[in-house]
Amino acid sequence: MKIQKMAIQWFPGHMHLTRKAIATRVKETDVVIELLDARLPGSSANPMLAELTVTKPSLKVLNKRDLADPLCTELWLEYYNALPKTRAIGMDAADKGPAKRLIDACRELAPGRGGMAKPMRVLICGIPNVGKSTLINTLAGKRAAKTGDEAGITRLEQRVTLESDFYLFDTPGVLWPRIIVSQSGYNLAASGAIGRNAFEEEEVALELLSYLKQHYAHALRARYGLEEAGASTDEALLSAIGRQRGALQSGNRINLQKAAEIVLHEFRAGVLGAISLETPTEYAKWLASGQLLDAQRQARKSKKN
Ligand code: G4P
Numbered sequence: 636m637k638i639q640k641m642a643i644q645w646f647p648g649h650m651h652l653t654r655k656a657i658a659t660r661v662k663e664t665d666v667v668i669e670l671l672d673a674r675l676p677g678s679s680a681n682p683m684l685a686e687l688t689v690t691k692p693s694l695k696v697l698n699k700r701d702l703a704d705p706l707c708t709e710l711w712l713e714y715y716n717a718l719p720k721t722r723a724i725g726m727d728a729a730d731k732g733p734a735k736r737l738i739d740a741c742r743e744l745a746p747g748r749g750g751m752a753k754p755m756r757v758l759i760c761g762i763p764n765v766g767k768s769t770l771i772n773t774l775a776g777k778r779a780a781k782t783g784d785e786a787g788i789t790r791l792e793q794r795v796t797l798e799s800d801f802y803l804f805d806t807p808g809v810l811w812p813r814i815i816v817s818q819s820g821y822n823l824a825a826s827g828a829i830g831r832n833a834f835e836e837e838e839v840a841l842e843l844l845s846y847l848k849q850h851y852a853h854a855l856r857a858r859y860g861l862e863e864a865g866a867s868t869d870e871a872l873l874s875a876i877g878r879q880r881g882a883l884q885s886g887n888r889i890n891l892q893k894a895a896e897i898v899l900h901e902f903r904a905g906v907l908g909a910i911s912l913e914t915p916t917e918y919a920k921w922l923a924s925g926q927l928l929d930a931q932r933q934a935r936k937s938k939k940n
Contacts (some may be wrong), residue, residue, distance in 0.1 A: 653807055657687050660758055660804055665745040668737065668803075669769065670761030672826050673703035673725060674911045676711045677918030679828065680817035685758050692744035694737070694757075695723040698766040702727075707911035714915040720744065728766065734774050734797050741801075756799040771795060771805055772912045816925035818842075822912045827903050840895035843867045843902060846912060848872065854908040858901065867888045873898070 644923060661667070667688040672679040676697055697716045699709055708725050715723035722740045726733060741757050742748075748755040761767045775795050795803040814820040821842040824834045847855055848869070859876050867875065877883070877894030884890040902909050914920075 642665075654683065654687070657684070657758070657760065657806055660806070661688055661691065664688075664691055664758040664804070665748045666694055666741045666755070666757045667691045667742070668696055668757055668759040669766045669797050670696050670698050670759065670767050670817070672762075672765050672828070673697035673700045673708050673711070673727075674767050675819075675822040675826055675913055676715075677757070677913055677915070677922070678816065678822040679761055679762055679765060679826070681760065688758075691722040693718075693722075694740050694744060695721065695726045696737070697723060698725040698727065698761075698770065700725040701729065702905045704909050704911040707914055708811060710914050715838075728773070730770050730773075733770060734749055737774075738797055750800055754802055756804065758804050758806065760806050762823075762828050764826070767805070771803075774803070800885075814927075816921045817927040818913075818921045819909050819925075825899060825902060825912065836895040836899060837873070838899045841873060843898060843912075844872050845869045847902075847907070851908070851910055854910065858907050 667684075669680065669684060676695070697703070697708055697711060710724060712723045715721050722744055724736055724740055726736070730736070737757075741755055746753060747753070759767065759771070771793075774797060793805045795805065797803055814823070820829075820834075821839055824839040825843045837865050844855075855872070859879050861867075861872070861875050861879065863875075873891060873894050874889045876898060877889040877891060878934060880897050882890045882893035882895065884893075902910065
């Protein structure tokens with residue numbers, strides 16, 4: 636599948652640098668905030684980050700909650716809140732008190748920190764496009780002072796002071812070198828986390844339609860007025876959407892590329908409604924089979940060498 640191709644393009648020098656910067660910062664971190672996309676929390680979690688921060692209390696912020704299915708978001712919040720040393724909250728750009736909610740949740744996770752002698756040091760991470768700049772700008776604009784040029788703060792991070800004894804360190808958004816769960820690759824591409832020349836829009840749109848047909852057929856019917864939305868094949872559905880939206884090329888043929896762009900754009904913008912692409916149970920299944928396939932692949936590779 637095309638998404639695997641990105642592995643090569645995805646490990647540029649800056650990712651090594653970011654990894655190093657995170658590893659250094661983690662040593663002096665009390666809580667790690669991981670910003671996740673509420674529509675795909677499992678797929679938008681960075682396994683590299685999990686490995687680097689395994690010993691630290693973790694706050695999962697399910698961002699873009701306005702775009703996600705509220706029932707799924709509840710399932711994910713329950714799932715994360717049941718994990719040790721972990722809290723989870725939902726959030727979106729319209730949130731009126733993001734700083735207070737973040738501060739309260741972090742103080743709960745690290746009750747021993749606070750006061751000038753032991754200020755709370757929080758690291759915030761998230762994959763590209765998850766909404767980290769938006770959140771940090773809101774935090775920095777309202778009640779925080781941005782400082783990026785102090786000793787000990789690398790060029791790769793910035794520090795935001797949320798309260799006099801509460802520092803937030805920002806890191807650049809990173810993707811990871813390999814995606815072992817193929818459905819995660821599709822979900823990340825559908826969400827807009829992956830640059831558009833790294834995947835085939837038609838392929839991603841077909842995967843998206845396949846999931847929407849099963850779980851949100853009513854949304855497809857409502858948006859595209861297609862009665863048969865739940866019953867037709869993914870390809871027939873994409874063609875029908877293309878026809879309905881006038882995505883045609885010479886000879887009155889459907890322009891599937893254009894149709895795919897329409898579907899992806901409307902999903903990303905929330906025009907199709909509040910939709911999530913995975914539940915904790917679904918994701919756990921995908922992860923287990925992805926890990927199995929990956930282990931088999933690695934075994935074959937080491938046999939060859
Ligand atoms: P990043 O730093 O993590 O890369 O992400 P950034 O804040 O740049 O946000 C990426 C896109 O997601 C932006 O849209 C931003 O407006 C949008 N966004 C951030 N938080 C939320 C949220 O809670 N809900 C929704 N619906 N969208 C959110 P954009 O189209 O790339 O830019 P623009 O339209 O804001 O100019």
